[in-house]
Amino acid sequence: MNRLNKGLNQLKKLLDQCVERVIYLDSDVIVVDDIQKLWKVFLKDSSSKVIGAPEYCHANFTRYFSYEFWSSSEFLKTFEGKKKRLCYFNTGVMVMDLGKWRKGEYTKRIEKWMKVQKERRIYDLGSLPPFLLVFGGDVEPIEHRWNQHGLGGDNVADSCRSLHLGPVSLMHWSGKGKPWKRLDAKKPCLVDYLWKPYDLYLQHDHHHHHHRIAKRLADS
Numbered sequence: 001m002n003r004l005n006k007g008l009n010q011l012k013k014l015l016d017q018c019v020e021r022v023i024y025l026d027s028d029v030i031v032v033d034d035i036q037k038l039w040k041v042f043l044k045d046s047s048s049k050v051i052g053a054p055e056y057c058h059a060n061f062t063r064y065f066s067y068e069f070w071s072s073s074e075f076l077k078t079f080e081g082k083k084k085r086l087c088y089f090n091t092g093v094m095v096m097d098l099g100k101w102r103k104g105e106y107t108k109r110i111e112k113w114m115k116v117q118k119e120r121r122i123y124d125l126g127s128l129p130p131f132l133l134v135f136g137g138d139v140e141p142i143e144h145r146w147n148q149h150g151l152g153g154d155n156v157a158d159s160c161r162s163l164h165l166g167p168v169s170l171m172h173w174s175g176k177g178k179p180w181k182r183l184d185a186k187k188p189c190l191v192d193y194l195w196k197p198y199d200l201y202l203q204h205d206h207h208h209h210h211h212r213i214a215k216r217l218a219d220s
Contacts, residue, residue, distance in 0.1 A: 011098065013107070020099045025170075026092035028152070028178060030198050033145075033169035041095045041142055050106060052095040052140035054147040059088035061136070064129050069122040082137030089139050091131050092172050093147040109134045145169040151191045153177040160189035171195075 011022060023038055025031070041052045062070060069075045079086055101107070113130040116122060123129035145167045152175025153160050163171070171194060173179050179195035182188045188196075 011096065011101075015098065017102075020097065022096050022098060024091075024094045024096055026172065026174070028173040029092060030171045030195060031169065032171065037169070038093075038095060038142070038146055041140065048100075048138060049140040050097050050100045050104060050138075051135055052142050053089040053091070053093060054142045054144045055087040055089045055139055056144075057085055057087040061086045061088055061132070064088070064125060064132060065123045066121060068120060075122065078133055079137065084137045086137045087139070088132070089135075090147055090149045090172070090174060091128055092149060092174055093142075093170060095140070095142065106134060143169075147172050149174040151175065151179075151189075153189065160191070162191060 011024070015022065021039075023035065110130045113122075113133050117130075144164070146169050148163055148168050148170060149172040150161055151163070151171055152173040160177075161175075171191070173191075173195065177189065179188070179192040180199060180201065182192050183196060183199070
């Protein structure tokens, strides 16, 4: 688990006790809508829902876990009693109720699965599977427009992807390819040009380049 994902799990310790709700966003996203709309996602006080996120029920949930996991009757009990269908959700965009998180000791629940992983190798990916194990089937659904994910491309073929049909409020370059790397390598995908105007590093470099040209002209 990388530092950023570890920080996600430790939010309740990083933030003051008075903070009851947060919006978590990965660093490879661009919000192109009013973020207050996402903030107003309703997590009922009487509900068991601790997080809200866009769900993708067409995704193959089984592929996120190993054969050892699915062949174990002990592990299969994890999803017993779930009221909803098990759907994939991406942890890069979440509304989190930290009050319920603290009360339910969800950090410990996630860390428990991380310890199991060290001994049994029940999944291959990093931070996502523990969240699926703890929250799968118990997520407050949010409109898909708030996580147009996968723009980083196919993790295996490293191929480009385009935006999905429909309205877009947030673009997410999840996946192997990152726009800043592809732009720097002069091998961008089309969607990377949507990232470029917001890239502070590129803007700084562009400004610095023009400043050098202006200085040369002034000195000549």
